[in-house]
Amino acid sequence: MFSYWEKKHFFDYELIVVGSGFVGLSTAIHYKKKHPKANVLVLEQGVFPSGGSTKNAGFACFGSLTEILSDLKSMAEEEVVALVERRYQGLNSIRTHFGDSELGFSQSFGYELLEGSQEEALNQMDTVNDLLSPIFKEDVFSLLKGTGSMGFSNQIKWIVKNKFEGELDPGKYMASLWILAQQLQIRILTGVTVKEIRHNEGTVLAEDGGGKVILGFRSEKIAICTNAFTKNLLPHIAIQPGRGLILLSRPLGFPIPWQGTFHMDEGYVYFRQVEGRLLLGGARNKDFKNEESTEFVVNTKIKSHLAQLAAEVIFPDKKVVWETEWTGIMAFGGIKSPIIRQVGGKTAVGVRLGGMGVAIGWQVGQELSELLSSM
Ligand SMILES: Cc1cc2nc3c(=O)[nH]c(=O)nc-3n(C[C@H](O)[C@H](O)[C@H](O)COP(=O)(O)OP(=O)(O)OC[C@H]3O[C@@H](n4cnc5c(N)ncnc54)[C@H](O)[C@@H]3O)c2cc1C
Known part of the structure; x- marks a missing residue:
């Protein structure tokens, strides 16, 4: 049973974002920056974001040598380069926007351990460096000398260094997003699970944590940023x-x-x-x-x-x-790029981040916000 005040002030929005991971919060932030007067609500089923954004390893990465070589077997060269570029630009944009100390970022370099059976990867290192040179302007991967000094077992024959990789603290990154969302007066409600979206009406039906209270929100636009859990709302999505x-x-x-x-x-x-x-x-x-x-x-x-x-x-x-x-x-999914598209009269999704959400989450949010603005 809701009061007159609750009904008047808490149920109607210009944008409702479902999911408060990197993508959900980034979408809300980009949208609110573009439309400062918009009333924006984020609904999150967990107390904290409960998918990947605060559970990850904090690698600020864009693909190791063998991962890129593996991608080159199933994707065209231009696609692989575009994927790496998107990730690298994504990392640069969060560093510029939030600052390294707010993210707990350090450019500590990346390394890949190779065993004897992986010599072929080394033979292809120069080719991959050439392929990526338009993005980085210098070699990304190099063979580290003095492998023994790192103390790994002698099963590790070679170590490939990536001088553009770093690491961050995912909790700090999330806290930075929370602070910015608060500054922009974005409302975040946690412990609310969205059960159904009526895509053309703009209705969002949700339950509170105990599953007892049914909440019927209304919104002009809805962003679905539920990543791995999206099939609960869109059963046919390719995830x-x-x-x-x-x-x-x-x-x-x-x-x-x-x-x-x-x-x-x-x-x-x-x-x-x-x-x-x-x-x-x-x-x-x-x-x-x-x-x-x-x-x-x-x-x-x-x-x-x-x-x-x-x-x-x-x-x-x-x-x-x-x-x-x-x-x-x-x-x-079958391909490595995220899904950012309109799925109903008032609804769009930004999902399927793979293992690179630290790098691309902010940009996916930006692209989704632009799509929502154009709807
Ligand atoms: C173990 C692990 C290690 C990783 N390591 C790295 C790494 O080092 N570097 C890297 O770049 N990436 C890494 N990733 C991937 C990265 O964490 C994800 O790509 C990124 O967090 C995805 O962000 P998202 O906002 O799309 O999804 P999520 O963070 O999963 O956010 C989706 C949110 O939606 C909420 N939600 C779902 N359904 C509903 C609903 N019906 N109603 C309300 N809320 C709902 C969920 O609770 C969740 O909080 C790792 C992931 C994992 C799991």
């Missing part, structure tokens, strides 16, 4: 969820002989250090089928694979004790 697992160790208690962001296995495995701890995640490719899920559950097969990599490859002969673990959910 597959992909769960990601991250393990974080206790402070290691010994000096870590490396710094930066590290990739293995075509980008499926990644690790970095966080305040003297090892953050290690990924390996979805070890059990693709079971990881096509929106359930926040730890896959024990993947967890043991990661733990084994830590013990045998990253810190051979040293003890790593795990302090915590978590999962997050990403969205993938």
Whole structure:
């Protein structure tokens, strides 16, 4: 039962955004900047954003050498270059907009560990550098000398350095988005799950956390930014969820002989250090089928694979004790680009960010806001 005041002030908007991850908040912010008088509401089912934006590893990356080579097998060269450019520009635009210290960003460089069987990737490094030279104007990838100084097992034969990669703190990035959204007077309601959208009427039906209160919002425009969970609202959208697992160790208690962001296995495995701890995640490719899920559950097969990599490859002969673990959910599809399009008279989506939402979330929000403005 709602009061006269609630009915008068809380249910009608010019834009409702569903989902408050990087894309949802970026969309609301870009739209509000363009239309300062617009009444904008963001609805989020979790207390915090509950998909990928605050669950990720904080890699400010745009693709490792083997990941780009793998993409080149299924995509045209121009498409791969465009994808890398979009990610790199996305990173530059959040750094310019929010500032490195607000994002906890550091240009610590990226590295990829290669085993003996991956020599072919090295042979193609110059070709990939040439391909990317219009974007970066200099070589992105180079072979690191003195591989042994990083202490990895001798299974690692080569390390490829990427001087344009860095890392950030996803919690700080989210906090920056929250602050900006508040400054712009964007209303964010959490613990509200959208159950149905009537695309041509502009009606958004939602439930509160207990599922008891049904809320019927109305809006001139609606942005769906629910990434991996979008099939609940748009059953036919071309999206597959992909769960990601991250393990974080206790402070290691010994000096870590490396710094930066590290990739293995075509980008499926990644690790970095966080305040003297090892953050290690990924390996979805070890059990693709079971990881096509929106359930926040730890896959024990993947967890043991990661733990084994830590013990045998990253810190051979040293003890790593795990302090915590978590999962997050990403969205993938047959092609790697996001879906940004109108899906109804008053509705548009900005979803399918893959494993690169840190880099492209802000820009996807900008593009979606422009699309909404033109509708
Ligand atoms: C383990 C892991 C590691 C990752 N590491 C990196 C990395 O290092 N670098 C990188 O660039 N990217 C990384 N990513 C990917 C990145 O986090 C995502 O691409 C990005 O967060 C997607 O942002 P989004 O806003 O589209 O989606 P999300 O952050 O998932 O936001 C969608 C929001 O919609 C809400 N929602 C869904 N359905 C409803 C509904 N019906 N009603 C209301 N709210 C709803 C969800 O609760 C969620 O908060 C990683 C992801 C994971 C899971």
